[in-house]
Amino acid sequence: MSLAGKKVVLGITGGIAAYKTPDLVRKLTAQGAIVRVVLTDSATHFVSELSLQAVSGHPVSTDLLDPTAEAAMGHIELAKWADILLIAPATANTLAKLANGIADDLLTTLFLATTAQVVIAPAMNQQMWKAMPTQANINRVQQYGAFLVGPADGEQACGDVGPGRMLEPEAIVESLMTYISREQPLAGKSLVITAGPTRESLDPVRFISNHSSGKMGFAIAQQALALGAKVTLVAGPVNLPTPVGASRINVESADQMLEAVMSQVANSDIFIATAAVADYRASDIADNKIKKNADTLTLTFVKNPDILKTVAGLPNPPFCVGFAAESQNVEAYAQKKLADKKLDMIAANDITRAGLGFNSDANALHVFWKDGSVELPPQPKTELALALLNLINERYQLQHS
Missing domain, CATH: 3.40.50.10300 (CoaB-like)
Incomplete structure (x- = not known):
């Protein structure tokens, strides 16, 4: 199944894997998705608004209180617009906010305000991934209905080896397509x-x-x-x-x-x-x-x-x-x-x-x-x-x- 016509809000947080997100946007749009991008403040240090605007074809949202955004597509409107909220990469800090209902920026506010399917692609150091608080937060956001893709296991930017790498853009898109096309064999039960x-x-x-x-x-x-x-x-x-x-x-x-x-x-x-x-x-x-x-x-x-x-x-x-x-x-x-x-x-x-x-x-x-x-x-x-x-x-x- 393709993503044709699916409205995807891509939330990008401040991890080194953010540099892969222009490629992720390209692969999403190649499957027919309409993509709008939300950047956290820390994410702007790893990837530029201009590059993401170029590949998505839409302005990038960064500020919860942006007057121009509120006049057009503010956080509530954006939350209603989305079919899928994809957070990639999702850092340990952002996962903690999502798990505990903290809404202190545009992305975390969208998470609380949307009824769209939430898909999370974690990315962090392997020890941060294994830490008990992170695992508890992962468990909680899944219980809220979020779908987890990854993380992958391998060499990390810090030199460590282990679980915590964000899945490659192609794998994220494939997982997303598989997820939205899955059957519901227990429907009616x-x-x-x-x-x-x-x-x-x-x-x-x-x-x-x-x-x-x-x-x-x-x-x-x-x-x-x-x-x-x-x-x-x-x-x-x-x-x-x-x-x-x-x-x-x-x-x-x-x-x-x-x-x-x-x-x-x-x-x-x-x-x-x-x-x-x-x-x-x-x-x-x-x-x-x-x-x-x-x-x-x-x-x-x-x-x-x-x-x-x-x-x-x-x-x-x-x-x-x-x-x-x-x-x-x-x-x-x-x-x-x-x-x-x-x-x-x-x-x-x-x-x-x-x-x-x-x-x-x-x-x-x-x-x-x-x-x-x-x-x-x-x-x-x-x-x-x-x-x-x-x-x-x-x-x-x-x-x-």
């Missing part, structure tokens, strides 16, 4: 997704819980929306922004999560249980804070409801996908859960693998169904979520064909 941990109270100030961050479930919700699904996200106590377009129900305990799920699941086509639900809760919750009066403390626990098994046991259940986070005998435990709970599919991960699983932005899954399995290798959770959803849709279609 309703998904209920659980995510995060549960908290089971012991007294007014204490609870038991687990290390689940909710990132996998939120990534699945984000990608399901991109594939056209209607998504209800039942979330335990996590500090993650709601994917744009999802309906979110916040819960604390397993009982609350069960109630929320059962209120939604009757009208759903697919149920994906990524939440790490506590297996047990205290048999009695103390009315007052438990005091430290002895060297030992004995508590009695009772089983929590099995939400996934309850849903799978309904007279007309949705397509049920479970998750199994295991520290040993991963395949055996996963297949046992698949059979015992009468699931359609289960995705298992080995929590002992370094850098994957709980609180990480990456994971790997071994997915099982009744007569087959597929291993999904280590990758960012957003990409893993897409691969898993494509697999779920494939099995769902086979079951309903």
Whole structure:
């Protein structure tokens, strides 16, 4: 698919890769796109307005408060005009602003004001890319609905070698064309997704819980929306922004999560249980804070409801996908859960693998169904979520064909 007729606002930030943007504009216009360029103040040190105006055929915008721009196509009008907001290169500083809703220049204001599809091509030093704040910001802007292209891995201008290079202009255009032409195989489907941990109270100030961050479930919700699904996200106590377009129900305990799920699941086509639900809760919750009066403390626990098994046991259940986070005998435990709970599919991960699983932005899954399995290798959770959803849709279609 070409970009013919697509209105693209290209936002350029102050990274060395900005020198490649005149070529990027040429390649976008060669595919039929209409391109208008926005430069941040720091970007003007790396590429000239004149060169970008020459290749785009339109004046370049730089100032949020430019009186002439406001008279013609100000930031709100430009935000409404765009079909695509492409930010390339996107520096670590700009990503931090986007992730936190800071609008202190024309480009970041456009990001907040537009309903266009946002595409981001990061470019920065490899250590800056790997830094935890940057990865958190990347995760957040993706949850806002932005699509990430790159970065590439290789030698950088500073002499370091590693991930962080902006993709070459040709690769950015190809990725953009692939993205806008993608199908929406989940259009018309309703998904209920659980995510995060549960908290089971012991007294007014204490609870038991687990290390689940909710990132996998939120990534699945984000990608399901991109594939056209209607998504209800039942979330335990996590500090993650709601994917744009999802309906979110916040819960604390397993009982609350069960109630929320059962209120939604009757009208759903697919149920994906990524939440790490506590297996047990205290048999009695103390009315007052438990005091430290002895060297030992004995508590009695009772089983929590099995939400996934309850849903799978309904007279007309949705397509049920479970998750199994295991520290040993991963395949055996996963297949046992698949059979015992009468699931359609289960995705298992080995929590002992370094850098994957709980609180990480990456994971790997071994997915099982009744007569087959597929291993999904280590990758960012957003990409893993897409691969898993494509697999779920494939099995769902086979079951309903």
